[in-house]
Amino acid sequence: MPIKQYFELDNGDRMPMVGFGTWQASDSVLEKAVESALAAGYRHFDTARAYENEAALGRALRRWIGDDSHRRKELFVVTKLPPGGNRPELVQEYFDASLKDLGLDYVDMYLIHTPFAFEHVPGDLHPKNPDGSMRVDNSTDLLALWKAVLKLKETGRVRHVGVSNMNVEQVSRLSAVSVPAALQVEVHALCQQPALVAAMAARGIPVVAYSPLGSKALADMLAEKTGREYPDLLQLPPVTRAAAAHARSPAQVLLRHTLQRGVAVIPKSTDPGRIKQNISVWDFELSESEMSELSALDRGEQGRICDFSFFINVDKHPEFPFKK
Ligand SMILES: NC(=O)c1ccc[n+]([C@@H]2O[C@H](COP(=O)([O-])OP(=O)(O)OC[C@H]3O[C@@H](n4cnc5c(N)ncnc54)[C@H](OP(=O)(O)O)[C@@H]3O)[C@@H](O)[C@H]2O)c1
Numbered sequence: 001m002p003i004k005q006y007f008e009l010d011n012g013d014r015m016p017m018v019g020f021g022t023w024q025a026s027d028s029v030l031e032k033a034v035e036s037a038l039a040a041g042y043r044h045f046d047t048a049r050a051y052e053n054e055a056a057l058g059r060a061l062r063r064w065i066g067d068d069s070h071r072r073k074e075l076f077v078v079t080k081l082p083p084g085g086n087r088p089e090l091v092q093e094y095f096d097a098s099l100k101d102l103g104l105d106y107v108d109m110y111l112i113h114t115p116f117a118f119e120h121v122p123g124d125l126h127p128k129n130p131d132g133s134m135r136v137d138n139s140t141d142l143l144a145l146w147k148a149v150l151k152l153k154e155t156g157r158v159r160h161v162g163v164s165n166m167n168v169e170q171v172s173r174l175s176a177v178s179v180p181a182a183l184q185v186e187v188h189a190l191c192q193q194p195a196l197v198a199a200m201a202a203r204g205i206p207v208v209a210y211s212p213l214g215s216k217a218l219a220d221m222l223a224e225k226t227g228r229e230y231p232d233l234l235q236l237p238p239v240t241r242a243a244a245a246h247a248r249s250p251a252q253v254l255l256r257h258t259l260q261r262g263v264a265v266i267p268k269s270t271d272p273g274r275i276k277q278n279i280s281v282w283d284f285e286l287s288e289s290e291m292s293e294l295s296a297l298d299r300g301e302q303g304r305i306c307d308f309s310f311f312i313n314v315d316k317h318p319e320f321p322f323k324k
Contacts, residue, residue: 007206019044021268027056034060036272046266048080058102078109086117088148109160116317133312146174167321168199184208190303212265238293246284257294
């Protein structure tokens with residue numbers, strides 16, 4: 001059965017189901033990677049103020065757009081309000097800074113990056129206490145923040161607003177004011193979040209899977225810090241079996257599994273061959289039995305990699321979204 005290649009949003013805009021992740025790439029490497037991604041057909045690009053790479057992404061996108069305003073309309077550019085900006089009175093300032101660095105007239109989607117907040121320290125997106133813990137701002141009023149983010153739409157410089165790293169209860173609370181245009185959360189074979197995906201489907205909210213390949217760099221960093229073991233998703237037997245059966249790579253199988261669940265993916269790569277591979281996922285289909293085998297890999301909360309344990313103390317914030 002063919003699967004959709006876009007989510008159609010409320011005003012008819014289309015968000016491609018395969019986007020390009022940009023976290024953890026140096027500026028020069030990212031610019032080249034974005035050129036490869038555009039050539040390979042990616043039109044959905046995911047960044048964040050916190051990645052400190054909006055300017056590099058913007059340069060590569062603007063080179064591609066050139067003088068052709070139609071090309072801008074082909075793109076779907078997403079960026080995010082950092083935790084240090086999670087106060088209503090700071091939203092406009094952080095948004096303006098993102099737009100200026102991107103060098104674009106508008107962004108397609110603006111997300112609240114996390115429901116927890118840091119103190120606002122100009123020039124420091126990740127402010128820390130002397131003991132290394134984060135300077136957490138526990139006074140977050142999520143509804144007031146959401147209303148301020150929604151107001152950005154009135155300026156015409158953001159077409160859609162959504163959220164990231166929120167749980168079902170938080171999305172429900174926000175939805176009473178206005179339904180988020182998307183929810184971006186960690187989803188992959190070991191962390192499939194079936195209840196959250198079903199709850200969003202019931203509300204018509206597209207889910208975008210971050211770290212869809214298991215975020216190797218983050219997993220390696222956390223393994224070194226904590227001693228915890230993070231299995232390599234690309235080597236899991238159901239993944240390699242399906243890859244061999246379809247003559248595709250393990251990464252393509254992982255992405256296809258998530259796409260067949262109706263969830264968009266934003267894999268990151270800086271390698272031209274892998275960039276191309278990650279968007280070449282439309283010409284094969286996982287069977288029902290392969291889907292069941294892959295779905296059985298889910299480890300629930302144990303499978304989560306990006307648990308924000310690298311931000312010491314954020315788990316004590318009243319809006320910290322994940323269960324222990
Ligand atoms: N909202 C949030 O809080 C949040 C959190 C995390 C991530 N994100 C977004 O989601 C994007 C993707 O997540 P991620 O960067 O954490 O991890 P990911 O996309 O799951 O994995 C990236 C890793 O996989 C490797 N890789 C990519 N394609 C591959 C292939 N075909 N075969 C083998 N290895 C491959 C990459 O190495 P190479 O580059 O060498 O190919 C890189 O090490 C981010 O870049 C960011 O835009 C959002």
